[in-house]
Amino acid sequence: MRLYKYLIIAAVLTVTSTSCKDFLKEDVYEFITPDNFYKTEADAKAGLTAVYQTLQDPNGFKRYIWMGADFPGEAAYANASSPSRDEMDNYAWTATTDFSRLIWDISYRGIRRANNLLLNIDKVTFKSEDTKNQIIAEAKFLRALNYFVLIRFYDHVAIVTETDDMNATDLSNEGTDDAVWALIEADLKYAESVLKTSYGAVDMGRPTKGAAMAMLSKVYLTEAAWPWNKDGYWLKAATKADEIITNESSFGYGLETDFRKIFDVTNEHGKEYIFDVEFVTNINGNDFPTLTGMRGYNVKKTDGWSSIISTPEFYKSYTPGDKRIETTFLTGFTDLKTGKVYVYNPDDGTEPSFPLCHFAKYQDPNDNLSTGTGDYGCNMKVIRYADVLLVQSEAYCELNQVGKAITGINRVRVRAGLEPIAATISQTDLRKAIVQERIWEFAAEGQALFDLKRQHVLSERAKKEINDKYYSLPVPQDEIDKNPNLVQHPLWK
Amino acid sequence: MHYKFMKKIYESGIGICQIPKKLMLVMKLTAILLVLFTMQVTATVYSQNTKLSLNMQKVSIKEVLQQIEAQSEYRFIYENEKVNLDTKVSILVKDEVVENILKKLFEKEGIDYSITKSNMILINPSDLQRRSFSAETNSVQQQKSVTGKVTDSSGSSLPGVSVVVKGTTTGSITDANGNFSLSNLAPDVTLLFSFVGMKSQQVIVGNKSSIQVVLEEEAFGLDEVVAIGYGTMKKSDLTGSVGSVKSDVLKKQAVASFEQGLQGKVAGVQVTTTSGSPGSVVDVRIRGGNSLTSSNQPLYVIDGYPVTAGGSAGGSGAGQNPMATLNPGDIESMEILKDASATAIYGSRGANGVILITTKRGKTGKTTVSYDGYSGVQQVAKKLDMMNATEWGTMANIAAANDSRPAYYPSATPNPLYPAISELGEGTDYQKEIFRSSAPIQNHNITITGGSENTKFSILGGYFGQKSVVKNQDFNRISFRNNIDTKISSRINLSTSFTASRVATNIGRDNGDGGSSIINGALVMPPTVPVYDSAGEYILTSFLSGSSTVSNPVPSVNHLLDKGTTDRVLGSADLSINIMEGLTLKVSAGADLSSALREVYEPKQTNAGASANGIAQQQNSRNQSISNENVLTYLKKTGIHSINAIIGTSALSIQDKWSGMTARNFISEVYEYNNLDAGASWDNPSSGRNKNTLLSGFGRINYVMMDRYLITVTGRADGSSKFGTNNKWAFFPSVAAAWRMDQESFMKQVEWVSNLKLRGSYGITGNQNIPSYSSLEKMNTYVYPIGGITNVGIAAGNMPNPDLKWETTAITDVGVDLGFLGNRFNFTADYYYKKTTDMLWNISVPSTTGFSSVLKNLGSLENKGLELSLSADILTGDFKWSTMLNWSANRNKVLSIPGYIPSQQGSISGRLKVNGSWLEPGLPVGVWNLLKTTGVMHTQEERDAAARVASATFDQVGDMSFFDKNKDGKISFGEDRTIVGDPNPDFIFGWTNNFSYKNFDLTMYFNGTYGNDIYNVVRGETNIVSVWGNQNRAVLDYWTPSNVNANYVRPHVLVNQNMLQSDYLIEDGSYIRLQNLTLGYKIQKSSFFQSLRIYVTGQNLFTLTNYSGYNPEVNSQGQSNLQLGVDYSAYPASRSFILGVNIGF
Secondary structure, eight states, X not given: OOHXXXXXXXXXXXXXXXXXXXXXXXXXXXXXXXXXXXXXXXHHHHHHHHHHHGGGSTTTTTTHXXXXXXXXXSSOEEOSSOHHHHHHHTTOOOTTSHHHHHHHHHHHHHHHHHHHHHHHGGGSOOSOHHHHHHHHHHHHHHHHHHHHHHHHHHSSOOOOOTTSOTTOSOOOOTTOHHHHHHHHHHHHHHHHHHSOSOOOGGGBTBOOHHHHHHHHHHHHHHHHXXXXXXXXXXXXXXXXXXXXXXXXXXXXXXXOSSGGGGGOGGGTTSTTEEEEEOOOTTTSOBOHHHHHSBSSSOOGGGBOOOOEEEOHHHHHHSOTTOTTHHHHBOOEEEOTTTOOEEEOOTTSSSOOSSSSXXXXXXXXXXXXXXXXXXXXXXXEEEEEHHHHHHHHHHHHHHTTOXXXXXXXXXXXXXXXXXXXXXXXXXXXXXXHHHHHHHHHHTTTTTOHHHHHHHHTOHHHHHTSOOOGGGGSOOOOHHHHHHOTTOOOOGGGO | OOEEESSOOOOOSXXXXXXXXXXXXXXXXXXXXXXXXXXXXXXXXXXXXXXEEEEEEEEEHHHHHHHHHHHSSOEEEEETTTOOOOOEXXXXXXXXXXXXXXXXXXXXXXXXXXXOTTSEEEEEEOHHHHHHHHHHHSOSOOOEEEEEEEEETTSXXXXXXXXXXXXXXXXXXXXXXXXXXXEEEOTTOEEEEEOTTBOOEEEEOTTXXXXXXXXXXXXXXXXXXXXXXXXXXXXXXXXXXXXEEEHHHHHTSOOSSGGGGGTTTSTTEEEEEOOSSTTBOEEEEESSOOOSSSOOOOEEXXXXXXXXXXXXXXXXXXXXXXXXXXXXXXXXXXXXXXXXXXXXXXXXXXXXXXXXXXXXXXXXXXXXXXXEEEEEEEEESOOOOBXXXXXXHHHHHHHXXXXXXXXXXOSSOOOTTSOOGGGTTTOOOHHXXXXXXXXXXXXXEEEEEEEOSXXXXXXXXXXXXXXXXXXXXXXXXXXXXXXXEEESSSSEEEEEEEEXXXXXXXXXXXOXXXXXXXXXXXXXXXXXXXXXXXXXXXXXXXXXXXXXXXXXXXXXXXXXXXXXXXXXXXXXXXXXXXXXXXXXXXXEXXXXXXXXXXXXXXXXXXXXXXXXXXXEEEEEEEEEEEXXXXXXXXXXXXXXXXXXXXXXXXXXXXXXXXXXXXXXEESOSTTTTSOGGGEEEEOOOEEEXXXXXXXXXXXXXXXXXXXXXXXXXXXXXXEETTSOGGGOEEEEEEEEEEEEGGGSHHHHTOTTEEEEEEEEEEEEEEEOOSOTTTTSOOEEEEEEEETTEEEEEEEEOSOOOTTOOOEEEEEEEEEEEEEETTTTEEEEEEEEEEEEESOEEEEEOOGGGSOSEEEEEOOEEEEEEEEEEEEEEEXXXXXXXXXXXXXXXXXXXXXXXXXXXXXXXXXXXXXXXXXXXXXXXXSOTTOEEEBOEEEEOOSHHHHHHSOBOSOGGGXXXXXXXXXXXXXXXXXXXXXXXXXXXXXXXXXXXXXXXXEEXXXXXXXXXXXXXXXXXXXXXXHHHHSSOBTTSOOBGGGGSBOBTTBTTOSBOOOBSSOOHHHHTBGGGEEEOOEEEEEEEEEEEEEOOOSSOSEEEEEEEEEEEEEEEOOOSSOSSOOTXXXXXXXXXXXXXXXXXXXXXXXXXXXXX
């Protein structure tokens, strides 16, 4: 018998598991794991790009951060698009309203990515230390921006940095305010010290030294104001704004003469630009114009869902002749199919020729030549030069230096074709004028809630009693359910 | 009567799984005996001239024969009682052929023998000896002789059939040509013909001298051999719960995919064809769903090869069923392994049950050619009765008045699109526009089988073509199979199985979230909207204000191009090596390669194509799996002990790759999907690749004592690449025991009980159907523009979980098998309890981590149930009636999910804001937690008594009222919802009846479910009494001041969201359906053919149900774990009428 031969075959064939470990190791192809990442300069840059990306998430600046700040204000209204937007509009939001959860989630996602990059950046070999510092500075700028969003919306938030356990599920948000503000300031100061004043075309969109300074002035302004009321911060804000404004030509900053130019997609990085969330058609387009666009007419460029609209009252609050009206609102259009011309005129007592008051800031005729895709190129403005001017005005106004305070606001007013404010104005009146000016200037630019919050004028502006809790979003309920160490905002308890 | 086999070569466990039962029945004696007792397909190439040498002194003839067997491949067969082999002899031969040795041995013994081609030596007493035997048993009577022939139902002769005079031991067996002869018979004797696997038959001899006997296959023989994992076993030796479906059952149904043929055939197996679209996904659940996140589908093993789902190219629209690439006509039998005793051998893939598929294999003998084909027509089984334009327009005007809007159809008509009601007429019947009045279906299979002693083959070619009842959709499959078994040497046998197929489909858009779905369009499009505008161009969407922005379905069925092509090759080779007596090694290698392509062009006539100026798409998917298995089988029977043991290793590697690209904006339409470069704009391309591996070691011992005490112990260790680094290996044991009580002496007296077996098993199986790389921290890419150009970013997309592992399901099963009156009546009952632990769930983590959830093993759920099957040969005379009934009930419950807050899962329709099922520990998976309607508020009194809803528009007399659970006088969804429906049936059943009379046969097959609810989401569009879309005529009984006792609410322009979030959409889905009615006629054999049967079949002839939608057998969510019984614009069922033939040449 040839038994031995079979036994050998059997032995060879049955013992195939000599290298089990290798066989069972997961071979990955379509993604990268942390094991094979953070090695080269390109890895670090890619890690940084991912931090930027959360800004343009729909839950971030593309939609929710914007709407969350705009709906509680007086310019923007939700047009029957979803219950949660109505809640934001009508001061009826709760800890289960999706705004509360989505803004919280996306901001921490950005923070996680920034932390991850900062934690691992020392593993990367850089040809030049400058490159490394530039990347760190950008990451810190973005981390500060995310925390700034969080603390302005929620007042009390958990803090996690690259030195902490990023997977921790038991973070507290009690007594963290000072640490969060300190981190924001430190990050922005570092960014200011490292970042360049300007970039060539290939780096357009990265934060500059001026951007860090402008953000810092806004941060100081916020810390100085309600509800934090930190001593000495009005002066810090004013000083920081001064630092930019006195050197505006070296930063290349200034006001556009034509208000429309600010939102012109071909001039998005013009002199009024400081920092935007970037959108480019065909890369990661913006659909915010779709939300503010007009539904039911054949307008092509301004087609949309009429989801975020304004009101005749707000339209009429502008001083007649204000040059911002034409850009802020859709005042008329031609139906491309029927050739019929429609105009919006809430004042003439007749039926307006189209029914709802629409915003037009994001409706740039040059934007997105193909239609219907929601793939627009217009940026979302995080901070622009007019904001710095108004920060300066607000800070000096609070310091009761009316003379210094009116310079900024008057530049904004003159550009809009309005009369400058006289130096004789009282502090109280100027305070109101600055709020009003911001509301007009930044209508539908994601600023309203924070402007009202600093001045604590929500009830006053809305002409009805609004509970103070509506200056903030509650900590999302499911977040509290997941982590018992998170406590609800005192006003929301 | 017992035959004795001197040489005992036991079951190898290998060859058998490729020898299906039916094939076995028609095998020549050789093969039959091999299968029954030796289970070894390694019969040798052996010359009759083989020379033997013997030198034995004073030994019994029996011992000499044993020696001959030891030296050769000859085997001896004899009837123990008839021949005396104990005579002591001495023999000395050198290099003699066996013929001569036997001659020497038997010349004085009065023993006859014959040698078959397959080296069987049949030993019979000579006439002389026989006479002396029969003289003992028969008194002296007038004696006669009889000769005859035994054949099977196809006319093939049956060798080896035992022919016994009833009440005696006198008898014979048929020779190689099926002939027998008996002499010295009393005239009044009855002959009993018996053959394993065939129904025994009695024939009274009377004055006949020649008898023709046709034996019929026995469906429920205990000696039936069934496939089990990595082997086969006699049904009587099973300790587990295993169901079987044979080809003749499968053949009776015109189905695109074999899983559909399983429906209602086996207790505990719920088969849901999720859509009436040909080639659509079939949901198969064995004893309920075990998992919330991993697949709940069973493991399919085709000819020993584990087949993963395979490829279906991506893209929007209907999912295609990858299993439909296999031709159901190739299948000889399917075994459904249900309990842990049966499935633990598949370890981490066993928890959902295993379906073993055995394809047709060749047999030794004359080459046979057969053709099975049918052709027929299908129609939509049920159209929904929708409003015509006049009815709809009238309702729309009332709705407009109710909601203070101008009338849609004023009496004076300034706009041709909004004429007066009186001019609306019938309008457009959109269902008629998209349905074919009759859709052809055809199937052709040619089977060629045959073989020599050494090589057996089967070649099958098949074509199946089915046009869908919806225009522009069809399913075509062409397939080829070649199975070869060949003996390489006396100890080595090679079996190969190979199949190649192509499925070509026109897919179409038949489901999805409204809008572009053809079915949705046909139901929702208002009948007042014409297909074409006055210029003869398509109206793309409903232009009516307040209505759904539904797309016109007609351009889609007329112009959309959506072709799917899937090529699949599945091949495996098994090399069996008989190492020593009882010990066999089988080495198998195989590969399953599939490649799918989806080509889509949405031309400018369609709504999507119009806005993008033409959209072309190509999606590719390539899937491969390769496997190696090595199994050692040991079979041993000594005295009362019998062992069947295996041990083996297995390695499996699965890899998928896919890519997709889309281009838009085409200047010319001539390119269709063939030239994507011609598009002026492109979407970002997509592509991916993944791989997973599985490495296993397994073993099983089946021990049988005294043919009545049975124990099976199984274990499998699986290492999977999908598991986290801390949990790479899993072990799955099971133990089972059975007691064949009928074999006990105290049961022998109870004659009417022919089979009684008690079974019990417990074991642990797993589910590793999680996506690859789930345990790893994946770095995803994220794009952000800097400097106006794309910058690609990389960041972690999820939290890693190095502890990730399989889900564990522990299964307890107790069962009883009962047979009465010679197994004319068979009854099987099983009770099972399954508990899944370490259940995978994406548990939320605080977002401060930067992530929202992580996949973890937590939570548990249970399924328990009862399965009953009954089969009976009720009438056995000329008019035969056999019936098979199975009934099963499963109860599913989520036990716990730590850290999970109960919530609605997923979304059914984003635009209708209809969410999915409610998941909560303590409840079954799939229940719906919604508001409860309490009826139309007919009068002001009823309105005042009802709880208030938020919207004043929907809070008037004539509107719907809701159950105020918290009794606060207000309806709020969060607080007032209750569990209003459960998609899990109380029980399911299947009932098959076979009748035959002479040459006629009739089969009726019913199936059904009871107690399940359907989430009829389409009702939220068509029965909501709103201008949103066309409405079902049922709602014509809507409330108006003159029809206050209406069953339906008053019309509105808007849709009442509360009704969409309520039990208004829940309906009872119980049904009983005559799935198949077949009448066949067999024509006598002629010179052209061996057998010919023609038949007519009606499928889905009637359905008894209260369900108002197209088809109660539905799930628009396919094989979803959490969404069951959802009907959202699901495809209608078809009714078909078929004419077919089975020809054997």
